[in-house]
Amino acid sequence: MVEEISQSTREQREIWLQEAHYNLFNLKSSQVFIDLLTDSGTGAMSDKQWGELMMGDESYAGSRSFEKLQKQVEKLTGFQFLLPVHQGRAAENVLFSTMIKENDIIPGNSHFDTTKGHIEFRKAHAVDCTIDEAFDIENLHPFKGNLDIQKLEKVYQSYPKKQIPFCLITITCNTSGGQPVSLENIKAVKNLSDQYGIPVIFDAARFAENAYFIKQREENYKNWSIKEICKEMFSYGIGMTMSSKKDGLVNIGGFIALNDEKIFRKASNFTIIYEGFITYGGMAGRDMAALAQGLDEATEFPYLESRISQVELLGNLLIEYGIPVQKPIGGHAVFLDALKFLPNIKREEFPAQTLALEIYKEAGIRGVEIGTILADRDPETRENRYPKLELVRLALPRRTYTDNHIRYIAAALKNVFDRSDEITKGYKITWESEILRHFTVKLEQA
Structure with a gap:
């Protein structure tokens, strides 16, 4: 089966993000053009x-x-x-x-x-x-x-x-x-x-x-x-x-x-x-x-070769554009290095979340932060835990998107990368849960 996906304007996406408290989990699927939030349960069955x-x-x-x-x-x-x-x-x-x-x-x-x-x-x-x-x-x-x-x-x-x-x-x-x-x-x-x-x-x-x-x-x-x-x-x-x-x-x-x-x-x-x-x-x-x-x-080789080759296609396109990604390319997703991608964003303003939001604003593509927000607070000190890497994960659903979609994603990321020096402000938390905060966190612009 196929499903219709709808494009939107940048102005619409900025309003939707504000309504979602800058948490990509809070967006409706109808507000997303290409959904790379997760590869979990989002693929197509045979x-x-x-x-x-x-x-x-x-x-x-x-x-x-x-x-x-x-x-x-x-x-x-x-x-x-x-x-x-x-x-x-x-x-x-x-x-x-x-x-x-x-x-x-x-x-x-x-x-x-x-x-x-x-x-x-x-x-x-x-x-x-x-x-x-x-x-x-x-x-x-x-x-x-x-x-x-x-x-x-x-x-x-x-x-x-x-x-x-x-x-x-x-x-x-x-x-x-x-x-x-x-x-x-x-x-x-x-x-x-x-x-x-x-x-x-x-x-x-x-x-x-x-x-x-x-x-x-x-x-x-x-x-x-x-x-x-x-x-x-x-x-x-x-x-x-x-x-x-x-x-x-x-x-x-x-x-x-x-x-x-x-x-x-x-x-x-x-x-x-x-x-x-x-x-x-x-x-x-x-x-x-x-x-x-x-x-x-x-667990058949031809399926795995096809699936992982598509992930590699996205990763290699981004590498060609000079975009910093985790190498070698992983099996289910491409991971962007937000600290190198957005060097002007302070750690306490969540560079990976900021990058994920910029990608959505640019092209309606939804990824997910694998960084400080996801790392949660230390359960004893309640201080933010800063991981060694601040990543944005672009997880590809299995048997879902075409290579044309992949090339659209890469072009959109190049657009964001080309203007990355202009992105100087991140976000701050206005509300968070005690544990696994990234799913429901509320943010505002710093």
Whole structure:
């Protein structure tokens, strides 16, 4: 299917932004020409997925749709226990309710915003162990999502085992620019964690894209299929959380998959409390069936090559224009370096948010800030946390836009970049929530 999108004038967009308190999440979709806010649940399903919707089994317990999903997940991951949930943060809520307690330490590679939010909501602490190369946008390290083994071991040595319930590997690592984690690094994390008796869990929303980069960039796996690489990756963990709205190629849904029956039994209780019965957990049967098919399609090389090549097209066009982006280009999005793009905006006036708003004013393109607003305040000092990078993420929905749209986006960004010296004022917060403020924050011009 296709949907109509409408262009607007700059004057209209400036009024809409003011009405939205300069928060792009508050815009109506009808006010957006090209929507790159997220790649989560915004893609297009295939004919086979639509066919599965028609065959969904809506039985409350033990549906055929659940059986399809369970078999597909076990085939791809090797995890035998499955708990469907309505989306990725629900998977985090269930699993973290099971495994995390106050003052726990959760090391990982640049935890995603909702992940960190769920950890800090439980008065635990997320510790970033990403390699330093991830924070240098010009560094062409092929696996900028990797964990620094020395940083990780320092965490393991600094806290007792009972305070570290697991190590979390995010594949691909969204917050560092959609960057992949190598299989070599996954193995090293697993080996080190085994020495300290700490299990490994994957945040696997974009696991198929991660497997694609492993096939392309790790010599030992160039002749492996994507599905083989996926199974190998997951063999180094005890479980995973999944937002199926990314590499599941569906508009809603998620799951937890585990090989630890004790954790599964405990998590089952929280699934029933928060989500629904353990064989549907907040998903309709038809959506589970479409997800089972989507997981199969997303782990085929031709699809991944087409999808990631389109992201690379946008990134390479911007590089040609001299626009500062995270390199190499990530799997699901292009990330703009707002500090270099808008050097005249003070950190306390939120350069990344300012850039995202300027892009929308210019061309009706909606991206999202991955910077100070998203980083939230320190839960103890309540001071703003300033991340090493201030990024604007342009996330491409899967199987949605044409290359003509991509060229329009690039041209619009060049227009903003060419007048970036004229942009000297940012924004200030007038209202914010206690946690995950970026979704609902209200701003005004500084």
